[in-house]
Structures are given as structure tokens and as C-alpha cells.
Amino acid sequence: MEKKANKVGILTFHRANNYGAVLQAYALQTYLETIGVNAEIVDYRSAYLEKAYRGHSLANKDIKKLLRDLSDWPIRYLKNKAFEKYRKQYLNLSKTYLENNVIESNNMYDYFVFGSDQIWNYNLSGKDSNYLGAFVLDKKKLNSYAASFGTYRTREKEYLEMLKRFNKVSVREESGRKFFNEITNRTDTKLVIDIVFLINENKWKSKKNKKKVKRYIFLYTLQGEKTKMKEVAQYLADRTGLKIVEMQAWLRPKPKNFIPRYCDTPIDFLSWISGADYVITDSFHCTAFSIIFKKKFWVKIAECSEISDSRVGNLLHLLHLEERVIGKNLGKWDIDAMPKYEEALDKLKKEINFSKEFVNTIIKGEKIK
Numbered sequence: 001m002e003k004k005a006n007k008v009g010i011l012t013f014h015r016a017n018n019y020g021a022v023l024q025a026y027a028l029q030t031y032l033e034t035i036g037v038n039a040e041i042v043d044y045r046s047a048y049l050e051k052a053y054r055g056h057s058l059a060n061k062d063i064k065k066l067l068r069d070l071s072d073w074p075i076r077y078l079k080n081k082a083f084e085k086y087r088k089q090y091l092n093l094s095k096t097y098l099e100n101n102v103i104e105s106n107n108m109y110d111y112f113v114f115g116s117d118q119i120w121n122y123n124l125s126g127k128d129s130n131y132l133g134a135f136v137l138d139k140k141k142l143n144s145y146a147a148s149f150g151t152y153r154t155r156e157k158e159y160l161e162m163l164k165r166f167n168k169v170s171v172r173e174e175s176g177r178k179f180f181n182e183i184t185n186r187t188d189t190k191l192v193i194d195i196v197f198l199i200n201e202n203k204w205k206s207k208k209n210k211k212k213v214k215r216y217i218f219l220y221t222l223q224g225e226k227t228k229m230k231e232v233a234q235y236l237a238d239r240t241g242l243k244i245v246e247m248q249a250w251l252r253p254k255p256k257n258f259i260p261r262y263c264d265t266p267i268d269f270l271s272w273i274s275g276a277d278y279v280i281t282d283s284f285h286c287t288a289f290s291i292i293f294k295k296k297f298w299v300k301i302a303e304c305s306e307i308s309d310s311r312v313g314n315l316l317h318l319l320h321l322e323e324r325v326i327g328k329n330l331g332k333w334d335i336d337a338m339p340k341y342e343e344a345l346d347k348l349k350k351e352i353n354f355s356k357e358f359v360n361t362i363i364k365g366e367k368i369k
Helices: 019-034 047-054 063-090 102-108 157-163 174-184 201-205 229-240 266-275 284-292 311-318 341-363
Strands: 007-011 038-044 093-097 111-114 142-144 216-220 243-247 258-261 278-281 296-299
Touching: 007 019, 007 102, 019 038, 019 063, 019 266, 019 284, 019 341, 038 102, 063 266, 093 102, 111 341, 157 174, 201 266, 201 284, 216 229, 216 266, 229 243, 229 278, 243 266, 266 284, 278 284, 284 296, 284 311
Parallel strands: 007 038, 007 111, 038 093, 111 142, 216 243, 216 278, 243 258, 278 296
Antiparallel strands: none
């Protein structure tokens, strides 16, 4: 009799209307399927996060902010629709679980994998302990892949006790590994590459749409309207004559050479990166896909952060691509310098192989060589 494939439940922030969040969820599901695992994303809907993702309070706002939020409402509505369409089409979702019945999922899976994303950032989850595995009855089923704390640090007893229950643990940042080992007195926590890198370039490129703009600079920032990254994009546009495609969520006046994109799907996000002449971003996953597609990219890291302390900086440091960080002196910036991909991709290949071996320790019980 043929052995039944393991069924794995993935718990992550798949409900966020965030390009990186849904694409990493798809990547983990897809990679597990390629190695013969029946993978399913646990469609857990945290009350706190559902309100954060979908809700938008108009209370206690001055008239200026109120009018701005009302003008942006159609954009948020259409973006929600775009992300819901992607989730239905590409994510293998379980039945819907809420806080009062997610415990029922214990009977559905041989293992759980928590991650990736900042699922262990208690501030982001509103201290929802289910993202720490509170609902999982058998701690042998508890595993993580590239889980992240973000900048969150705590010594709360409940938080520590739940993390100690995890069986096989991997995290995305070196700072996270040090923190986990410190608070749990463990030494076996592994550092793995973000799951999007385990899906090859051709697979990602097969998921793209055609764009009418032939040549362009792609600008994607998480810092909002006041970021200096638009200044950087304009500097590059002035020297190349290219238009700037900016993916964002605000209806604001734009210079003539800007092409704003408001309600694009995750597939569009990949397509804009893949087709760009240059990418300028402060986003971890935009940086990751720029590397996967071997683009000329430039990254802005918050001035208050050390490069090795940020998620993006940790990735650049790992792949020896620190020179892609935008400095203060734009006049000395070599805009046409290509990233040193030969060395970076060699290092990336080793990280991918190690990360695949770690997944095998969860699914097949193999030891990392």
C-alpha cells in the first residue's frame, strides 16, 4: 500500500493585504507540494488582525484626515477585492477557523509549520497566542520556517512558555536566532532564507501579466508619502529619461513622469519588478524578488537602523550586497552599477540548499548534514 502523504497546516499572515505576506504564503505552500506534501494554509481569522486588515475607523479624526480617508476608500475597497481574488485562485485554504474553534484543526494535520513573516511579533498580532501555537495540543507537531520577531522583544512568561513548546525551529534573521536561543535556552535554532527563494525564477516569472509600459523605474515604498525615496527615484529618472511606476495606496497629485498604480494584484507586483529597468524600494520582499529576477535595484534603509539590524539589511549582508543600500550623497551614486550577482547567487544557492534540508527535517525526519 502506498504511504499516505503527510498533511501539513501552514499558519501565517495570509490575510494581510500585503504583497510580501501573500506571496510568501504561496511560496511555502508551493514548495511543500513540490516535495510531495499535502500542504494547506490554515484559514485562521484573528479578530484583532481582521479589524486591522479590513477595518478603518473614522472616529477621532480631524476634518482633513477624515476627508483624505474618505477619498482613499475606493482604493482600499478595490485593493481588498484584488487580494481576495488572488487568495481564492492561488492559496490552498482550509475551512475558516476563528479563535473559538481553531483547536479543531489539530485533527486535520500531521504537522504545523508556522511562518514565515513576523508571526512572533506580539505587537503585530495583538498578542494573539494562536500565532505562538497555543491551539496546538501536541507540541511535536509544532514547527517554524523563517519565523520572524521583527523588532519585538519581551520576557513575558506566557510568551516564553509557548515558544519553548516548538519542536523544530528556524527563523529568518540572525538577531531572531540569538533572541530565541537566549529566551528558550536552546542552541539548535536554524537560520534559513526567506521561503520565496525556494521557488525558482521561472516559476515566479510564469505568474506575470503583460505591461503596457516598455521601460520604467519601479518604485515601491512602505514608508508612505513623506519618504525620501521619491527624491531618489526622480534623481534616477532625470538621468535616464525613464518614467516612474509607483505602486501605492494613496490618491495624491503626481509629477507628470509618475505612473501611479493603486489596486494591483500580487501577480502585477511580480510583473512590475520583473519588467523594470531599475527597482527602488525599502521593502524586504520587493528586494528579494529583485534579486530573484536579477534586477538593478537600490534599497533605502531607515537612517536610524544599522544595516545588519533590519530585515532587508540582514538579507543584503548575507548575500554580500550591502553596496545596494542608497547612501546620502546621490551625486556619487553609480546608478548603472549592476549588483555583484555571481558571488551573491553562489551564496544564495548554499542558503537555499540548507533551507531545503531544514524542511526535510520537519517532513521526513532527516538530519541536517
